[in-house]
Amino acid sequence: MKLAQKPRIILGTCVLFVLACCSPAAIKTQIDDPVEPVNRVVHKVNRGLDKVVVRPVSKVYGVVPQFARSGISNFASNLRIPGIIVNDVIQVSFLDAASNSARFIVNTTVGIGGLFDPASRIGLSERSTDFGETLHIWGVNEGAYVELPVFGPSTVRDAAGRIVDFATNPLNVLILPKPDPKLMTTVTTLKLLDQRGRFSELIDSIYYESEDSYSQAKSLYLQRRRNFLRTNESEEYFDPYIDVYGSN
Amino acid sequence: MVPIKCSYKAFFAIIFTTFTLFAVASTPSSALEPSEAELFIGRIVAEVNEIISANEEEEIALQKLESVFERYADINIMALTTLGVARRAASSEDLDIYKGAFKIYFLDKYAKRFRELKDGNIEVVSARKVKSYVEVRSIITMMDWAPFDVIWLISDRSGPAKIFNIVMDGISLLAFERTEIGVMLENRGGNIKVLSEALRNTNYSKK
Numbered sequence: 001m002k003l004a005q006k007p008r009i010i011l012g013t014c015v016l017f018v019l020a021c022c023s024p025a026a027i028k029t030q031i032d033d034p035v036e037p038v039n040r041v042v043h044k045v046n047r048g049l050d051k052v053v054v055r056p057v058s059k060v061y062g063v064v065p066q067f068a069r070s071g072i073s074n075f076a077s078n079l080r081i082p083g084i085i086v087n088d089v090i091q092v093s094f095l096d097a098a099s100n101s102a103r104f105i106v107n108t109t110v111g112i113g114g115l116f117d118p119a120s121r122i123g124l125s126e127r128s129t130d131f132g133e134t135l136h137i138w139g140v141n142e143g144a145y146v147e148l149p150v151f152g153p154s155t156v157r158d159a160a161g162r163i164v165d166f167a168t169n170p171l172n173v174l175i176l177p178k179p180d181p182k183l184m185t186t187v188t189t190l191k192l193l194d195q196r197g198r199f200s201e202l203i204d205s206i207y208y209e210s211e212d213s214y215s216q217a218k219s220l221y222l223q224r225r226r227n228f229l230r231t232n233e234s235e236e237y238f239d240p241y242i243d244v245y246g247s248n
Numbered sequence: 249m250v251p252i253k254c255s256y257k258a259f260f261a262i263i264f265t266t267f268t269l270f271a272v273a274s275t276p277s278s279a280l281e282p283s284e285a286e287l288f289i290g291r292i293v294a295e296v297n298e299i300i301s302a303n304e305e306e307e308i309a310l311q312k313l314e315s316v317f318e319r320y321a322d323i324n325i326m327a328l329t330t331l332g333v334a335r336r337a338a339s340s341e342d343l344d345i346y347k348g349a350f351k352i353y354f355l356d357k358y359a360k361r362f363r364e365l366k367d368g369n370i371e372v373v374s375a376r377k378v379k380s381y382v383e384v385r386s387i388i389t390m391m392d393w394a395p396f397d398v399i400w401l402i403s404d405r406s407g408p409a410k411i412f413n414i415v416m417d418g419i420s421l422l423a424f425e426r427t428e429i430g431v432m433l434e435n436r437g438g439n440i441k442v443l444s445e446a447l448r449n450t451n452y453s454k455k
C-alpha cells in the first residue's frame with residue numbers, strides 16, 4: 001500500500017507541473033446557453049425557493065444583532081480559507097498562498113477562531129480563488145452557462161470546480177467532520193442568509209423587479225465572473241458615444 | 249505668368265489652412281486628460297462618501313444621491329443608447345418622452361443602489377485613457393466585505409466631462425440597462441410611449 005502511493009504522488013506532481021505550464025483559457029465575450037429551457041425551469045424553482053424560504057428566513061435572521069451575524073459570517077469565511085490556499089498552491093501563486101495563510105492564522109488566533117476579522121485591518125484581505133479559476137488557468141474553457149438548483153448561476157467549468165472545492169478543503173475533509181459534520185453547511189447557510197439580508201434590495205430588484213430575471217441573473221453572473229478571472233488584460237467597454245454620435 | 253503663380257500660392261495657402269482647421273476641428277474634442285478625470289471623480293466620490301456614511305434620513309440621503317447623479321452623469325446618452333436600434337426609427341417626440349422617463353427611473357434606481365453601500369468608503373486609485381474616454385478606477389471598502397472595484401467611465405463628447413457608465417465589481421450599469429430596456433421594449437411591442445409609461449411606474453420611480 002505504502003509503496004504504491006509514492007509513484008502516484010510523483011505522477012500527480014508531474015501532472016500538476018505540466019498543467020501549470022498551460023496558458024489560461026481565453027475569456028469569452030458572448031454567452032453560450034444551449035440548455036436555456038432547462039436553466040429557465042431551474043431559475044423558476046430557485047426564484048420560488050427564494051420567495052418562499054430564503055427571503056423570509058433572511059428577514060427573520062436579520063433580527064439577530066449585527067455583530068452576531070457578522071461573527072458567524074466571518075467564521076464561515078475563515079473556514080473556506082484552507083481550501084483557497086490549496087488552490088493557490090496548485091496555481092503556483094505563492095504570494096496569494098502566503099497572504100491567505102497569514103490571514104487564516106491571524107483570524108483564527110487573534111480573531112478568536114475566525115469570529116472577528118482583524119486580518120483585513122492590517123491589509124490581509126481575502127484573496128479569493130477556487131477550483132473553477134484553477135481550471136481556467138489550466139486552459140479549461142468556461143463551457144455552457146448553467147443555473148444550478150439552490151446554488152444559482154454557474155458554468156459547467158465552475159460547477160465542476162465547486163464539487164472539487166468541496167471535496168478538497170482540508171477542513172471539510174479532515175477536521176470539521178469530527179466535532180460536527182454539519183458545521184460547515186450550517187455556518188455557510190447562515191452566511192448566505194446574512195448576505196441575502198444585507199443586499200436584499202439589490203437581490204429583490206433583480207429577482208422580482210427586472211423584466212427578465214433569468215437573463216439578468218445570467219448576464220450579471222458572467223460579467224462578474226469573467227471580470228474576476230481577467231487578471232492582467234483590462235476590458236474595453238462599450239462606447240455609447242460611438243453608438244449615438246458615430247465614431248470620432 | 250506671375251498672377252497664375254500667385255494664385256497657386258493662394259490655392260495652396262487655402263488648402264493648407266483648410267486642412268489645418270479641419271485637423272484642429274476633428275481632433276477628438278476630448279481634451280479630457282486622465283488627471284482631470286481623476287480629480288473630477290475624486291470630487292464626486294467625496295460627495296458620495298459623505299452621503300453614504302452620514303446617518304441621515306433615508307429620503308434626504310436618496311435625494312442627495314439623485315442630485316449627484318443628475319449633475320455628473322450623462323443620462324441623456326445613457327437613455328439614447330439603451331434604446332438600441334429602436335432609437336433610429338423613433339420620432340423625436342417619442343425620444344423626448346423616453347428620455348424624461350428614463351431619467352426618473354435611472355436616478356431613483358441608482359440612488360437606491362448607492363445608498364446600499366452604507367458605511368462604505370470609496371477611494372480613487374488610478375486613471376487611464378481608453379480611446380475617446382477616461383477610465384477612473386476606485387476601490388470600495390465596506391464592513392465585513394472583501395473590497396471591490398468601482399470603475400467610472402468619463403467622456404466629454406457631450407460637452408463638459410460626465411460619467412457615462414459605472415462598472416461595479418465587473419458589472420456594467422450600461423450593459424445591465426441595455427438588456428433591461430431592450431427586453432422591456434420587446435415585451436411592449438416596441439412601443440416607446442408604452443415603455444416610457446412603464447418606466448415612470450416602476451418601483452423605482454413612484455413619483
